[in-house]
Amino acid sequence: MATDIHRKVSPGPAAAGPDEGRVAAVRARGLVREFGGRRVIDDLELTLEPGEFVALLGRSGCGKSTLLRVLAGLDREIGGEVWVPRRKAVAFQAPRLMPWKKVWRNVLLGLPGRPERAVAERALAEVGLGHRSDAWPRTLSGGEAQRASLARALVREPDLLLLDEPFGALDALTRITAQRLVAEVWRQRGCAVLLVTHDVDEALLLADRALVMEEGRIAYETPVALPRPRTPADPGFAELRARLLDRLGVAEPAGGGDTVAGSESVAAGGTER
Ligand SMILES: Nc1ncnc2c1ncn2[C@@H]1O[C@H](COP(=O)(O)OP(=O)(O)OP(=O)(O)O)[C@@H](O)[C@H]1O
Numbered sequence: 064m065a066t067d068i069h070r071k072v073s074p075g076p077a078a079a080g081p082d083e084g085r086v087a088a089v090r091a092r093g094l095v096r097e098f099g100g101r102r103v104i105d106d107l108e109l110t111l112e113p114g115e116f117v118a119l120l121g122r123s124g125c126g127k128s129t130l131l132r133v134l135a136g137l138d139r140e141i142g143g144e145v146w147v148p149r150r151k152a153v154a155f156q157a158p159r160l161m162p163w164k165k166v167w168r169n170v171l172l173g174l175p176g177r178p179e180r181a182v183a184e185r186a187l188a189e190v191g192l193g194h195r196s197d198a199w200p201r202t203l204s205g206g207e208a209q210r211a212s213l214a215r216a217l218v219r220e221p222d223l224l225l226l227d228e229p230f231g232a233l234d235a236l237t238r239i240t241a242q243r244l245v246a247e248v249w250r251q252r253g254c255a256v257l258l259v260t261h262d263v264d265e266a267l268l269l270a271d272r273a274l275v276m277e278e279g280r281i282a283y284e285t286p287v288a289l290p291r292p293r294t295p296a297d298p299g300f301a302e303l304r305a306r307l308l309d310r311l312g313v314a315e316p317a318g319g320g321d322t323v324a325g326s327e328s329v330a331a332g333g334t335e336r
Pocket of ligand 1: 103124
């Protein structure tokens, strides 16, 4: 059914489709993924600019993880066209560390050549885990394991970092620390990030742009033009949260921020696609 569009993966740090002169970190055109004849991704269009941080929201089962796997090159049974940079890395909700390898060896897992331990140690230091380099994965806390997983992504020097609910299993405090870490890594590295999350606040704290996926497409998007660093108390945050929750079909609890009344203002600032 599908053409193997990964032949079109760009060799450079960014991806440029033949239709446009501009470079982009991700470009998907008419992307389709079917499972048993059911279209989970259905004619999806998506562009990420180099260095852009984009959050992808959507109801459970709408196809977010499927899209991420396609962009990561883990799933090639697709139709349509995708351009992604060669240097890309992915981190999942479960850290997926090999229990029989020490942390630093896990970080280097799958890297081509024979990278030196110092490469792993630099990435571990970047995520605040330099002191656990020699540890076994089972001795790490959930937050530490997730940071090791992020270090494993960072040693790939990605131009595109794909994050699939990386903080989903963390407790609230650890999650805040992990979010700040990702914000800092992104600020320092300047790579494009696509973050799948169920958490609207997380999307608004981190992203330049929030997308809502519905029935296999990007159905809605809104810029998040708030100064950084952000907190949920920032002016404009509550309105954006209300707008996104509304678009996701979730009502805010009574008293939960300055709700947006009426469909006109809900649409204001965002774009239906
Ligand atoms: N390998 C597969 N075989 C068959 N169906 C699949 C496969 N992978 C995903 N699906 C189906 O595709 C749909 C989208 O799944 P996906 O995991 O992408 O959703 P999601 O938006 O990430 O969901 P969640 O937010 O719950 O993680 C689901 O109905 C799922 O059952």
